[in-house]
Amino acid sequence: xxxxxxxxxxxxxxxxxxxxxxxxxxxxxxxxxxxxxxxxxxxxxxxxxxxxxxxxxxxxxxxxxxxxxxxxxxxxxxxxxxxxxxxxxxxxxxxxxxxxxxxxxxxxxxxxxxxxxxxxxxxxxxxxxxxxxxxxxxxxxxxxxxxxxxxxxxxxxxxxxxxxxxxxxxxxxxxxxxxxxxxxxxxxxxxxxxxxxxxxxxxxxxxxxxxxxxxxxxxxxxxxxxxxxxxxxxxxxxxxxxxxxxxxxxxxxxxxxxxxxxxxxxxxxxxxxxxxxxxxxxxxxxxxxxxxxxxxxxxxxxxxxxxxxxxxxxxxxxxxxxxxxxxxxxxxxxxxxxxxxxxxxxxxx
Ligand code: NAP
Ligand code: ZN
Numbered sequence: 001x002x003x004x005x006x007x008x009x010x011x012x013x014x015x016x017x018x019x020x021x022x023x024x025x026x027x028x029x030x031x032x033x034x035x036x037x038x039x040x041x042x043x044x045x046x047x048x049x050x051x052x053x054x055x056x057x058x059x060x061x062x063x064x065x066x067x068x069x070x071x072x073x074x075x076x077x078x079x080x081x082x083x084x085x086x087x088x089x090x091x092x093x094x095x096x097x098x099x100x101x102x103x104x105x106x107x108x109x110x111x112x113x114x115x116x117x118x119x120x121x122x123x124x125x126x127x128x129x130x131x132x133x134x135x136x137x138x139x140x141x142x143x144x145x146x147x148x149x150x151x152x153x154x155x156x157x158x159x160x161x162x163x164x165x166x167x168x169x170x171x172x173x174x175x176x177x178x179x180x181x182x183x184x185x186x187x188x189x190x191x192x193x194x195x196x197x198x199x200x201x202x203x204x205x206x207x208x209x210x211x212x213x214x215x216x217x218x219x220x221x222x223x224x225x226x227x228x229x230x231x232x233x234x235x236x237x238x239x240x241x242x243x244x245x246x247x248x249x250x251x252x253x254x255x256x257x258x259x260x261x262x263x264x265x266x267x268x269x270x271x272x273x274x275x276x277x278x279x280x281x282x283x284x285x286x287x288x289x290x291x292x293x294x295x296x297x298x299x300x301x302x303x304x305x306x307x308x309x310x311x312x313x314x315x316x317x318x319x320x321x322x323x324x325x326x327x328x329x330x331x332x333x334x335x336x337x338x339x340x341x342x343x344x345x346x347x348x349x
Contacts, residue, residue: 004347005130006321007059011049014325015129017347020059021121022134030078030140031070032086037128038063038155038314039340040185041246042269044328046115050271055115061128062088062113063157065143065150066344075137083143083150085304087157088113088294090125090135102298104139105165129324131347141301144308152313155185155339156304158294159314163190163242164303165295166265167197170240174198179234179241181225181254183210183217184331186244186267188315188338191217193303194242196310202234204241204254207334217315231257236285242292244268250275251289260285265292314339320346 005020025031043060045051064086068078078084092099093109104110111118114127127133145153163186172178178199180190187203194201195218203219205211206226214222223230234257241254245268254264255277266274266289277289295303307313316339319327327340 001132003131005059005126006324006342006347007057007126007129008047009057011047011054015047017321018057018059020126020130022132023120025070025072025134027072027074028137029072029134030068030075030084030137031132031134032064032066032084032140033069033132034064034066034128034130034344036065036151036154036344037061037342038158038185038316039324039327039331039342040158041331042158043127044331045246045269045271051269053115055124057122058115059126059129060114061130061342062086063154063159063341064113064128064133065154065157069132071137078137078140083147085141085143085153085157086113086128086133086135086139087141087161087300089297090139091118094138101296103296105294105296129321129342129347131344139297141297141304143304145313149313151318151341151343152316153304153307154341155189155314155316156307157300159185159189159339160193160307161295161300161303162186162267162292163244164193165299166240166242166267166292167194168299169292170263170265172197172199172240176200176239177202177237179204179238179254179257180219180244181241182244182246182268183207183214183338184244184246184334185314185339188217190242190244191219192312195219196306196312202238213337225253228253238262240265242267246270248272248274252278252281255281255287255289258285258287261287263288263290265290267292316341318343320349322346
């Protein structure tokens, strides 16, 4: 079937309206009429070919929410009308140790929601800046938030799970001091989630103007990371720091803030490398640097259910599809509080 979408034909070209094909639902497929799709910084990295291997045309978007409009013959747990989400994963091998552990995000055969090989036309996946998507039922998440919050739920499908997964893995909770670096789409969710999990939360920002806003998001304290004195006040005190920054920078000042056995987890994925870590900063207090990629399907459902229970959604600015190129520029300047979300109804306008 033909559906309207927004995508780019080259890394140096703006996104523009286009039509794409979606497969008819197979036995285990769920067809979703997309209501909203969040705009992740990864969409910008990929569509502008900042990361290697972008295939064009590229239709980004992996923070998808909408309603089921058809299901395949073997789908028993979802039905037309259900409110659902799709995040960064639309398929995986389904039989390796990672898939068995519900960590499909680490499966070597993981198929991302856009730019990954698929038998469907044109040969690679096309994402959520589109009216409709067809996805195997295993990768479809249930949404139990009230429908009026649906647009603000969309960013949970990437920004939410990408911060939730490391917070859970490194056991953020009562008695733990957790730092969140970068108050953007991911970072603002990290603050909300770490706070709701009961951790003591310190937000790190390069933007003096975000101080008050970070406190309102749930941070107990805010540090402007360019201020060495403020940074030094927290030396050796963190259990976990989750770094969401989308650009290369010096990690060493953050390593110095970890206590013994503390971990600096990188989720931000800049196109060029950070300043290398100083070995002695790691050795002296048995500190670790780690990475974390999105999250598996069961933990994504866990995060969505937790957010519904605690009334947590993203802070968003709803845009029309034709505003997405401007939205990318504003995201680069940090001029969004904190996530743009595309109203999919405007794709066919
Ligand atoms: P975003 O909304 O643009 O937020 C990034 C934040 O980083 C900014 O708000 C800013 O916060 C801080 N920053 C400081 N210096 C910067 C600079 N020179 N350029 C850009 N940001 C700077 O981006 P996002 O959507 O949260 O994504 C953040 C990163 O995570 C991206 O690289 C994205 O590709 C990556 N990502 C990774 C995964 C994963 O699975 N690991 C999943 C999704 C996204 P302050 O103003 O507070 O300093
Ligand atoms: Zn994303």
